[in-house]
Amino acid sequence: MTLPSYPAKPRPGDRVAVLSPSSGLPGILxxxxxxxxxRLREEYGLEPVEYPCTRKMGSSPQERAADIHAAFADPGIKAVIASIGGDDMITVLPHLDRELLRANPKPFFGYSDCVNLLVFLDNLGIVGYHGGSVMVELGRPGAMHPMTADSLRAALFTHEAYELTPAKESGSVNRRWEDPRTFDHEPDMLPADGWTWHNADRVVEGTSWGGNLEILAWLLMADREMRPAAEYAGRVLFLETSEELPRAEEVYRILRNMGERGLLKQFPALLMGRAKNWSFDRPLGAEDGEEYRLLQRQAVLRALDEYAPGTMAVFDVDLGHTDPQVVIPYGGQVRVDGVARRIVVAY
Structure with missing residues (x-):
């Protein structure tokens, strides 16, 4: 397998595409x-460019693919950023032109359902960026979290090594975007525990692969964009779960099935995101939220014990559906130093 290459980065003043490859929520929110x-303009100095589907709910897969093609093919666009995720980007993948994207690599920022495009780009040998959506991280009420803003800035503009650190605070409780008062102040935060390490007796360095666990399960079920298990050998796996709050047993079953596929054992290290533990459908209190995270950790450890007992794991990394959120380079280099308890990524 050829190692993915990093596309050129934008500079302040450049134009960047803002797309809705999954859901056109900007149109109603x-x-x-x-x-x-x-904030893209004022805090990052970039000029966002919207496309036909950016604010259009119900766009067809073909229409969303056309936006992706137009953004990547335009030499004046220096990066592509997703507005938000959704739940059906898997239907867009068959309409994407592999050669067009391969010939016009751009940094793509997104997560959740946008993992579909990150996996697609990874298979083309293009490093992407897991994190940094317009509506959630850039559009955070009150202000961007400083930890999120710093990681996104480094990922947008640099190719340098960036050390991840545990967040001192974390939040999962959201307020309604339909209510303008939501944006008058920042979300409530709670003190956050540090990372929890498992099998932390070595140093692992490799290219990353993974993302939202539910989306990866869909890709596996559809057998879409998945390579033979052995081709993932030596890569650093990173996983996280969404605001749909999958039960611990479901997390275990997905990982079990990855194990049965021979996939789980290929990864010598796992970064497990701090699980979002609140949603409008399941507004868990602080105690129940912590129990949810503990049960998920136990489910992951159970699967590792059965299918990848030698894998090193780090839990509660602030990636994915977290606040704050750090950007993970998708297909980029990650160094997990269990001895020194350090994680360094290359943007």
């Missing part, structure tokens, strides 16, 4: 979207 666009 414009406030966080407009806030995110303003």
């Amino acid at each position: 414009p406030v966080p979207h407009e806030l995110g666009l303003r």
